[in-house]
Amino acid sequence: MTPDPSNKLMREPAISFWLPIWTLTLRELLRFFRQRTRVIGALGQPLIFWVLFGAGLRGSFQAPEWAPKGMTYQEYFFPGVTVMIVLFTAIFSTISIIEDRREGFLQGVLVAPVPRLALVLGKLTGGTLLALIQAALFLVIGPLLQFVGLAPSLGWQLTLGGWLAMVGFLCLVAFALTALGYSMAWSLDSTQGFHALMSVFLMPMWLLSGSFFPVPESGWLSWVMRLNPLTYGVAGLRRLMSPLLAAAPVSSSLPSLATCLVATCGFCLVTVVLAGWLTHRRSVINVR
């Protein structure tokens, strides 16, 4: 039996691609701002890290060759903390996939006539926006700490174009990290499992990205860091944040901006494709 086509036109609106993305993004934001502790946690911890490590490691920090004269550890650490905020926010927003699945919400979305890619993009856009909002707050609050003596003067000298480039790049990093978290969350059935992966995989990935200490010029560690996609996210951000470093010579601990951009785009592409592919499969893990 074939359905009556006139009836079909009357009754169903066309499947939209953008509307589901919009609504899933909006939900992500609404949920986030209704949980105040999440807002505090994702921003507070990195901010404290920045101040405490900045104070504690000031004496032992050896600035890398490319660093401008007199660079303090806190200045060095600044892009790293920004990436940490993006990482935490992006990753925690994807844990909600596991919660959504357990609470049943995800099933409701899966049986809706939503293209699977729209589902993925909705979640990723939500996570990315949250990460950007948090990072922006840090970029404003961080430098203000100099007035209470908790931070050095960062000497922001960015033009509007520079700001836009930086935010755009941060957006790319956030998108890639959210997609990474999404892929992990999609394949796991407990938040405990997610936390375990977080401490053995995501934290080391951040630590070994040049955000916490400079990439050494040789040795096995330098190779791990060169293979780490996040290294290019941190380095790119470093170059974009400071006009002094924009033209600094290329070294293994500070790759060129073009390299950073290509590597980050590649990272983003791989994780998004992975997230899309995982979602496309119908799997038993999603039915409870």
Place this chain on the structure above:
Amino acid sequence: MTAIRIDQLSHAYGERQALDGVTLEIRRGEVFGVLGPNGGGKTTLFRVLSTLLPTQAGQVTVLGFDMATSSADVRRRIGVTFQAPSLDRRLTLRENLVHQGHLYGLSGRALSARIDDRLARLGLSDRQNALVNSLSGGLQRRAEIAKGMLHDPELLLLDEPSTGLDPGTRHDLWRYLLQLRDESGVTVVVTTHLMEEAEKCDRLGLLDHGKLIALGTPAELRAEIGGDCLTILAEEPTRLSQRIAERFGIEPKLFGQSLRIEQTRGHELLRDLVEAFPNEITSVSLGKPSLEDVFIAKTGHRFWEEDEADEQ
């Protein structure tokens, strides 16, 4: 008019066969009940029909669309209410419905009007701005139905819809489902393990161990057993069973502490039994066969025995 055609559907989770060669047709505009014990395969059938699981073997056609190739077409036309709540508990009821509408391509004033209508119909209008978290279980369930009905589906699938509902709310739910069938011609498919609920369906399919063991209206199913049903409670059921067999030439079926006999002219047998074994029988009841009797007759085991085998 067929709403759902299922042909030789089988589904396995690894080693465990959850559905085994089920063939079944569900008509348009009927309330069809899938009755069976937990672990019988009804939830798996529900998952396949709601497009959550792919069809592993066999063919399923829903509203004229082949599940294997046109699940997107199916998704647009069905409304699904899960056993577990699917509302976002951190959003308000109305926000949930707006979100649902967007997922189904509805927006703006049309969506708003539709939400108002569903809320009013389910008596939820005054709670629409409450966080779902703060709603009682009964209200949440009603909200789930409102969610499933928002896009005017031609087919509504409900998995154990009465779970956690008090009798009053359960009654209201069924009144609403029957109203949907009568006024809008919606086909309703309900899975249940409650006999009382199954009685309200137009037709029933009995699932046990993944096999469809009976199909028909509740009255037809009962008629298949025929006659009356005697349930006897005894101190020593095994011995009594033997003695009944010796004396009357009937083989009662033994279930725990009780014996069951299906017999035409059951009232005469009742009288003879009580006269013959006045001391052995604790109590005896005579009734028309229930759907549970049908289930027992078809499977040889009680409905609740295999509860442990729940697939959750």
